[in-house]
Amino acid sequence: MLDSLYLAWHYLKHNRITAAVLIAAITLIVFLPAALQVIVRHAEQHFRSRAASTPLLVGPRGSELELVLAGVYFDKPLHQVTDWNQVERIRKQEQGLVIPLHIRYTARDSPVVGTTEDYLDTRGLRLSVGRRCDILGECVVGANVAKRLDLQVGDKLPVASSPAFVLDSPPLRLHVVGILTEVETPDDEAIFVDIETTWTLEGLGHGHAATAEHGSREGALYTDITEDNVASFHFHGSRDSFPISSVLVFPRNEKAQTLLLGQYYSPDETVQILRPSEVIESLLKRILMVRSYIIAGISLVSLVTLLTLTLVFALSIRLRHAELATMTKIGCSRSAIASMLAVQVGLVVACSTLFAGILVLAVGMFGSEMVRLVVL
Amino acid sequence: MIELSDLRFSYTEGGFGLEIQRLLVPAGEKVCWVGPSGTGKTTLLHLVAGIIIPDSGRVDCCGQELTSLGDSARRDFRIANIGLVFQEFALLDYLNVIDNILLPYRINRSLRIDQTARSRASQLASAVGLGEMLSRRPSQLSQGERQRVAACRAIITEPKVVLADEPTANLDAENAARVLNLLDDYATEHHATCVVVSHDPEVTRRIKNTIDVSGFCARLQPQLAGGDKHA
Structure with missing residues (x-):
């Protein structure tokens, strides 16, 4: 041999x-x-693991897959939006935890996710450095975003222009206040802000000198939100009609889930509710x-x-x-x-x-x- | 001793065959078999080596009747008793000089390479002027050097019989002499029987005992032809 x-x-x-x-x-x-x-x-x-950790998702009617990809995996943002009214509608029923999501903007190719603090808690997202958002214009960034863009706490991050802003109003710059630990999910690739910050990005809210008139030279919009000028920020219009992309719902129990699922079958509904795991299984x-x-x-x-x-x-x-x-x-x-x-x-x-x-x-x-x- | 008696052999495809009443080469003899091309000299060598078997008759070599042995036993007999030198050297181009000389040890389980075999291979190579070329491959050697390697391979196992088929056919006079000297010296030292098939006048001049084997050649009728009996 x-x-x-x-x-x-x-x-x-x-x-x-x-x-x-x-x-x-x-x-x-x-x-x-x-x-x-x-x-x-x-x-x-x-x-599967990401979909399984998201029991219900509410969002505008249309492609179920696109809604799940956008709302759960922060894939391409949806063109259609729904409004804050849908969040209140579910919250009033007290059937579980309701987390709104606004995902329409990007900063240096990373999705800007407008949400509430509940999102970070529910997904188990911990800060490796810094703190959570306290005021408008602040953001915490996913581990991979921080790595890719070499971001530190205190850095400024310009958000891609909003069509709602006029030419002489440069886009808002986000203030990095925290960096998340890596969790190997799409959260590592996202930038998290308070949902009101995303409405500000939409042009629904802004800040300017308190004495100035809208549109006047003195009334130029702030592009940085600081502790000094945050008080001047305000929103125009009814909050109920403010846009959101989707709503994550974590029902208290199976009964609550069944009750919620049963509410969106009407053909007149402008929104749909779905179980992301079912959509993903089908995919x-x-x-x-x-x-x-x-x-x-x-x-x-x-x-x-x-x-x-x-x-x-x-x-x-x-x-x-x-x-x-x-x-x-x-x-x-x-x-x-x-x-x-x-x-x-x-x-x-x-x-x-x-x-x-x-x-x-x-x-x-x-x-x-x-x-x-x-x-x- | 080599003895062929009452032997008949024929190839399937041709009308060619051999018919031998008796052919004897005493032990320790050096013999040159001569004859025109196509008269069965190589076939005769293959019969003596047990590479092919006759249709009938006996082939006795080193006291062993070869036709009674099976393929496997004939191969074992060959590796133990016979050293073969081929006209075209038949060296393995992926092995160096020393490994080509030691090839018989690597292809039959009855032989094992040990330090003695290695030393003997080196000594043989040095004796024929290849001492500095042990790690060279055949492609890096001249024709004469290749045939010397082939001759060393034939005698490395110290066979009782050396069968050389046109060993000098592709060599110049100097290299031919070196190869013949090697075989001659080995046969003398070990009292081995040496049969050389050749057309070379230099070979027939050196080996006095010359036998013309063309008389054994028989042109047979096709219907009489048997099959090949290769080992």
Whole structure:
């Protein structure tokens, strides 16, 4: 066996380019379906755990998936909005915890999430540094946002312009007062502000010198909210009509959940209520179906590649006919030749499996990160 | 001793065959088998080595009747008793000089590489001027050097019989002489039987005992032809 290994190893070393190509091909055959499985499993876990931690979601009628992706995963913001009235409607019933969300703006490509302190408590978001928001214009940022933008407490973060502001009114700058610890959820990628701050971003509220008239030179809008000028900030219009993107509802119990679910079936309703886990399960079913097709495709390609590799091995044996004949003439047994060729194939397969294993392990270790970076 | 008696052999595809009443090479003899191309010299060597078996008759070599042995036993007999030198060297291009010389030890379980074998391989290589080239591959050697490596491989196991098939065919006079010297010295020192098949006049000049084997060649009718009996 050792002699077979010795001869096989020297043969592969001598034909290192051929061996490398074979190893690379087999590595890919093993790695691709395995990596796909690992990534999809991570994505499933990621989607499922987040959806499972959000019992009910209320938002404008339309695509259920878009509503869940926007309200639970802070994906692209929805164009449709609902109003604060919906929050009050659920709160009055006292069926559970109600958390409004306003997600329409971004700051340096990170979603600005207007919400209440309950959100941070419910999601178990802890501060690694700083404090929570006290006044308008303050924000706490997710761990990855802080890392990516190199933010420290005390930094200012300009929010992308609101169409509601006029040209001479530059966008509001958020004041970073806290940085959250990493939780490996979409919360790491978000900037959290009080919901009234997002209404200010909408142009529904503003601050200016107390004596100045609206639109006058002295009445120029503040772009930074400080403790000195925060008192001058005020809102115009009825709070009930102020926009929100969606409402997270954490019902007290199953009965409360059933009661809430039953309230939104009317065709006249402008909002819908849904269980994010059901929507995500439906999405995952489709993903699994697509995954099955992809794996079937990869398997087919793998099979063809394996057949090709078998052919390559067979041809290489044919090319070595003279060498093997010499060995036989000298006195080499058939089993020794078979052993040498088998060890050679075994070495190639073992190396490929090792490399594929390392790659799959790496994907397993960083799969969660990859899913968050690529999928979400 | 090599003795072939009442032997008949034929190839399936051709009308070619051998018919030998008796052919004897006494132990320790150096013999050169000559004859025109296609008269069965190499076939005869393969019969003596047990690589192929005759349709009928006996092949006795080193006191062993080869036709009574199975494939596996013939291979074991070969590795233990016979050293083969091929016209085209037949070296493995992925092994260096020392590993090519030690090849018989790596391909048969009856032999084990030990320090003695390694030392002997180095000594043999040094004796034929390859001492500084042990780590070179065949592609880095000249034709003469390759044939010297092949000759060393043939005698590394100290066989009782050395069969050389046109060992000098691709060599210049100087290299041919070195290869013949190596085989000659080995046969003398070990009292080994040495059969060389050759057209080379230099070989026939050096080996006085020359036998023309063309007379054993028989042109057979196709219907009489048997099958190949390779080991």
